[in-house]
Amino acid sequence: MSALPAAPRQGRRAWLLSNSPASRLQARLGRAYMVWLRFSANGLAVAGLAIILLLVLVAIFAGLLAPHSPTLGDLAGARLLPPGTPGYLLGTDDQGRDILSRLIYGSRLTLFVVVLVAVIAAPVGLLVGTVAGYAGGWLDAVLMRITDIFLAFPKLVLALAFAAALGPGIENAVIAIAITSWPPYARIARAETLTVRNSDYIAAVRLVGASPWRIVLRHVMPMCLSSLIVRVTLDMAGIILTAAGLGFLGLGAQPPTPEWGAMIASGRRFILDQWWVATMPGIAIFVVSLGFNLLGDGLRDALDPKEGAQ
Amino acid sequence: MAMAGTVQAPRSSQARARAWLLGFLRFATVIVTTYLGLLAVTFFIGRVIPIDPVLAVLGDHASASAIAQARREMGLDLPLWQQFLLYLRQVLSGDLGTSVLTTNPVTTDIVRVFPATLELATFGTIVGVAIGIPLGVLAAVRRGSLADQVVRLVGLAGYSIPIFWLALVGLLFFYARLRWVAFPGRIDVAYEYTFTPITGLYLVDAVIQGQWDVAWDVFRHIVLPGCLLGYFSLAYVSRMTRSFMLNELGQEYIVAARAKGLAERRVIWRHALRNAAVPLVTVVVLSYASLLEGSVLTEIVFSWPGIGSYITNALQNADMSAVLGGTLIIGSVFIAINLLSDVLYRALDPRTRVR
Numbered sequence: 001m002s003a004l005p006a007a008p009r010q011g012r013r014a015w016l017l018s019n020s021p022a023s024r025l026q027a028r029l030g031r032a033y034m035v036w037l038r039f040s041a042n043g044l045a046v047a048g049l050a051i052i053l054l055l056v057l058v059a060i061f062a063g064l065l066a067p068h069s070p071t072l073g074d075l076a077g078a079r080l081l082p083p084g085t086p087g088y089l090l091g092t093d094d095q096g097r098d099i100l101s102r103l104i105y106g107s108r109l110t111l112f113v114v115v116l117v118a119v120i121a122a123p124v125g126l127l128v129g130t131v132a133g134y135a136g137g138w139l140d141a142v143l144m145r146i147t148d149i150f151l152a153f154p155k156l157v158l159a160l161a162f163a164a165a166l167g168p169g170i171e172n173a174v175i176a177i178a179i180t181s182w183p184p185y186a187r188i189a190r191a192e193t194l195t196v197r198n199s200d201y202i203a204a205v206r207l208v209g210a211s212p213w214r215i216v217l218r219h220v221m222p223m224c225l226s227s228l229i230v231r232v233t234l235d236m237a238g239i240i241l242t243a244a245g246l247g248f249l250g251l252g253a254q255p256p257t258p259e260w261g262a263m264i265a266s267g268r269r270f271i272l273d274q275w276w277v278a279t280m281p282g283i284a285i286f287v288v289s290l291g292f293n294l295l296g297d298g299l300r301d302a303l304d305p306k307e308g309a310q
Numbered sequence: 311m312a313m314a315g316t317v318q319a320p321r322s323s324q325a326r327a328r329a330w331l332l333g334f335l336r337f338a339t340v341i342v343t344t345y346l347g348l349l350a351v352t353f354f355i356g357r358v359i360p361i362d363p364v365l366a367v368l369g370d371h372a373s374a375s376a377i378a379q380a381r382r383e384m385g386l387d388l389p390l391w392q393q394f395l396l397y398l399r400q401v402l403s404g405d406l407g408t409s410v411l412t413t414n415p416v417t418t419d420i421v422r423v424f425p426a427t428l429e430l431a432t433f434g435t436i437v438g439v440a441i442g443i444p445l446g447v448l449a450a451v452r453r454g455s456l457a458d459q460v461v462r463l464v465g466l467a468g469y470s471i472p473i474f475w476l477a478l479v480g481l482l483f484f485y486a487r488l489r490w491v492a493f494p495g496r497i498d499v500a501y502e503y504t505f506t507p508i509t510g511l512y513l514v515d516a517v518i519q520g521q522w523d524v525a526w527d528v529f530r531h532i533v534l535p536g537c538l539l540g541y542f543s544l545a546y547v548s549r550m551t552r553s554f555m556l557n558e559l560g561q562e563y564i565v566a567a568r569a570k571g572l573a574e575r576r577v578i579w580r581h582a583l584r585n586a587a588v589p590l591v592t593v594v595v596l597s598y599a600s601l602l603e604g605s606v607l608t609e610i611v612f613s614w615p616g617i618g619s620y621i622t623n624a625l626q627n628a629d630m631s632a633v634l635g636g637t638l639i640i641g642s643v644f645i646a647i648n649l650l651s652d653v654l655y656r657a658l659d660p661r662t663r664v665r
Contacts, residue, residue, distance in 0.1 A: 148340070149347035154603040154644040157621070158351070161637040164625050165355045237470050244472050245607050249622055264475055268611075271478050272486045282475030289470035297466075 038302040045298020051291025059107040066098075070105035071256040073097035080274045091276040093267065095256075099276065102258035103284050109259050110288060113174055113243045114236050120178040122232050125185025126224060130216050132186070133193025144190065151183040156242055163251040170253040173246045177239055188231055192224040226303045234296035237289035244285050260285050341649060348641045353397050356634045357386075406638065407631030411624055416635035419620060424639070425510025426496055427609070427616030431601040433513075433536035438543025438601075439594055443583075445544070446551025450559060451578060461548055468545020473538065473604060477611035480534050492530040494613035501527060535605075535612045542604060543597045550593045554586035561585075588658045595651035599644050606640075 017034070021027035039045055058065060067087070073079075073096030083091040083099075090099040132143035162176035196202060197220070205219050246252040247261025255262065260281040267278030381387055385396045400406075406416035449461040485493045492498065496512055497505065501524050507515045513532065516525035558564065559582055567577045606618030613619065617636055624632035 145343055146347070149344050152344050152645045152648050153348065153351070154599075154640050156603050156606060157637050157640045157644075160606070160621065160625070161352070161355050161633055164630070164633050241470075241472050245474065248472075248474050248607065249610070249625065251625070261472070264472070264478070268478060271482055275482055278475070278478055282472055282479070285472050285475065286467075286470050289472075290466060293466050293469050 035302045039298050042298045042301060044294050045301070048291045048294025048296075048298060051287060052295055055107055055111065055288055055291065058104055059111045062104045062108055066101035066104040068098035068101040070097065070102045070258045080270065080277070082274075083276050083280075090280050091274075093263075093277045094270065094274075097256075099263075099280050102263060103260070103281060106258040106260045106263065106281070106284070107288075109170065109253055109257065110240060110243070110285075113170065113177070114239050114292075116174045117178045117181060117239050118232050118236070120174070121182040122185055122228060124178075125182040125187075126189045126221060126228060128182070129186035129189025129191075130193045130220050130224060133190040134197055134212065134216050134220055140190075143186070147183045147186045150180070151187070153180065155180040156245060159242055159246065160249070160251065163246055168251045168254055170257070170259065173243055173252040176246070177242050181235060181239065184231060184235070185228055188227050189221075189224045192227055193220050196220060196223050230296060230300045230303055233292060233299055236292040236296070240285060240289050240292070337649075337653075344645050344649075345642070348638065348645065349398060349401060350394070352634045352638050352641070353394055355637075356630055357393060357397070401638070406635035409624065409632040409635075410629045411627045411632060416632050419632065420617060420635060420639050423615055423617050423620045425507075426614060427602060427605050427618060429496075429511040429513060430532065430535055430539065430605050430609070430614060430616060431598060432511075433532055434539030434543055434601045434605075435594065435598045437537055437540025438547050438597060441540070442544040442547030443551050443590070446548040447555055447578065447583060449548065449552040450555035453556065458552075461552070465545040465549045468542050472607075473542060474607040474611050476541075477535065477538055477608050480538055481611065484534055490530075491534045492527065493534075495615060496528065496531050497524070498527050498531075535608050535614060539601050539605060539608055543601055546597050546600075547590075547593060551586065551590060554589050555582055558582040558586045588655070591658060592651045592655050595647055595654060599647040599651075602643060602647075603640060 013033075015026065016030045018026065018030060021030055039049075067089075073092065075096045078088065078092045078096040078098075080094055081088050081092045083089065085091060088098050088100070090103070092098055093102070128143050128147065132140040132147075158180050159173075159176040162179060163173055166172035166175065202215060202219060205215055210219070243252060244259075244261030244264070247259045248265045250262070250265065253259035253262055255266070263281040264278045267274070267276075267281070271278050385393050388396070404417050406420070408414070409416050409419055412419055445461050445464075449458040452458055481493060484491045505512075505516070505521065505524050508518070509515055512528045513525060516522075516528055559578075564577060564582060567581050568574070572581075605614075605616060606621065608614070609616045609618035610622050617640060621633055621636035621640075624630075624636065
């Protein structure tokens with residue numbers, strides 16, 4: 001820590017770490033601060049967070065950062081230039097398009113896919129899991145059987161078949177991936193629900209007269225969120241890889257969209273002579289996936305120290 | 311899924327038989343519902359999602375009468391549940407339709423291409439287990455050391471690299487630059503007509519026929535894609551081995567074994583690893599299943615004539631029955647392996663036995 005005796009900062013720290021919070025806000029912030037302390041002690045996790053923040057910033061400011069157009073190339077003067085050519089840091093592809101600019105714009109698509117899959121799959125899994133866990137009985141049995149059935153399917157092949165039937169396109173790729181990725185979330189949400197289901201505070205809420213829906217939505221779901229967030233973060237790398245795989249097969253975003261997987265596919269023809277066309281997007285996918293994996297690992301360790309000890 | 315390991319009083323043989331029967335019935339229900347679910351999904355993809363399945367088969371140049379006839383023949387005028395029953399009957403009798411691309415029955419095609427995928431995934435799993443388990447043990451024993459960090463990073467990279475990209479880069483180095491490996495396909499064209507496969511696993515076939523030159527050629531073809539798949543298996547296996555080993559090394563029986571004066575080597579490899587091996591079997595079996603699936607993207611890059619190439623070729627030619635047939639087969643094998651891992655776990659762990 002810094003050597004400066006920052007008095008107000010010390011005071012804020014003490015306020016955050018107080019054992020007797022005076023308000024709900026102070027308790028929440030204090031808990032978040034403790035998670036952050038554990039998280040930031042892990043260098044790799046912070047590196048992961050930095051990568052993801054960078055990805056978000058690049059996606060937001062793609063228009064300002066990209067030196068060239070991502071879709072329109074200079075066919076006459078700039079075909080297949082190697083990396084390091086002035087003006088084209090990572091080289092150009094067979095259409096004379098700047099690879100760096102395409103990667104920068106492609107970050108938007110990657111984020112789009114990841115966020116959309118998470119936004120579709122996580123709530124579905126959460127709802128199925130909490131309802132099954134809270135209701136119990138035949139509803140639980142049926143919902144969990146369906147979950148297990150989906151869990152036993154091969155994800156990539158099924159996503160492939162879905163994408164093939166729905167037709168190529170990035171939205172359909174998202175739907176295909178989302179359909180195959182909700183079951184683990186349902187499993188986790190159910191397990192968490194079972195642990196809080198018979199606790200005193202749920203009984204108290206029930207006595208006050210809350211309906212089952214209200215209990216599930218307001219009092220059970222928040223308890224499942226932290227494990228769910230960890231799992232979703234860890235899954236993001238897998239989602240990116242599946243999306244890139246679909247793009248590689250031509251089932252994701254269509255040309256000339258600068259989707260990273262499709263970029264690898266189009267560079268595949270020149271791999272022997274112009275290695276950079278296919279190699280650069282792969283490095284981008286690798287770095288972003290690694291970022292999500294490191295972030296997820298760090299979050300798991302910070303949110304659940306018991307598990308992290310292993 | 312494991313049953314609770316509570317100690318129960320010995321029961322009569324009748325009660326035991328009943329418990330066993332119940333367990334069997336539950337297991338049978340799991341199998342049947344899972345497969346029905348898979349069939350429902352492939353049915354849904356093939357019959358419900360396309361706007362007009364007839365168009366998908368006949369194309370848009372067919373006459374109105376041909377379309378009406380095809381509609382009747384495919385049973386599309388029936389209610390949906392009857393269509394599903396029809397589909398079930400077809401699949402159960404081994405009829406997965408005819409591939410538009412190869413003009414063969416899909417079942418025949420899949421029987422032809424499946425051994426190639428099986429051989430590749432098996433090779434990958436062997437590599438992954440042979441390297442992954444020692445690495446995981448090393449990481450657990452030297453926890454926190456540099457070796458542990460390196461193993462962790464190698465594993466994390468395995469979770470983060472697109473497999474088809476690594477395959478391309480591997481080809482660039484080991485085939486184009488270094489000329490160490492052979493490409494494309496499973497076997498050199500020169501041997502294609504002189505070599506007669508028996509089991510369809512070329513490496514095994516060449517060895518049992520004593521054709522060592524063929525075996526070497528086949529090995530040079532399989533070594534790169536096999537090792538790449540092995541790397542992804544290694545990432546998973548080493549990570550799980552580390553975690554299971556840490557769990558075992560913290561147990562009291564390890565302290566007892568050390569106190570008894572056993573060599574550290576023996577404590578680790580005989581005592582700890584043996585107990586960690588029970589959950590590890592499940593991990594290895596599951597990683598085998600995921601390699602069968604993961605080989606889809608690898609096969610395309612290496613022009614490996616397996617089920618992955620078959621499905622993707624069909625995809626690019628809108629050959630839906632081939633795509634769905636392939637999906638069904640991979641799905642079935644995947645489910646079977648999943649169930650097998652469950653059974654193996656129960657068979658190996660005495661605590662899960664029905665008493």
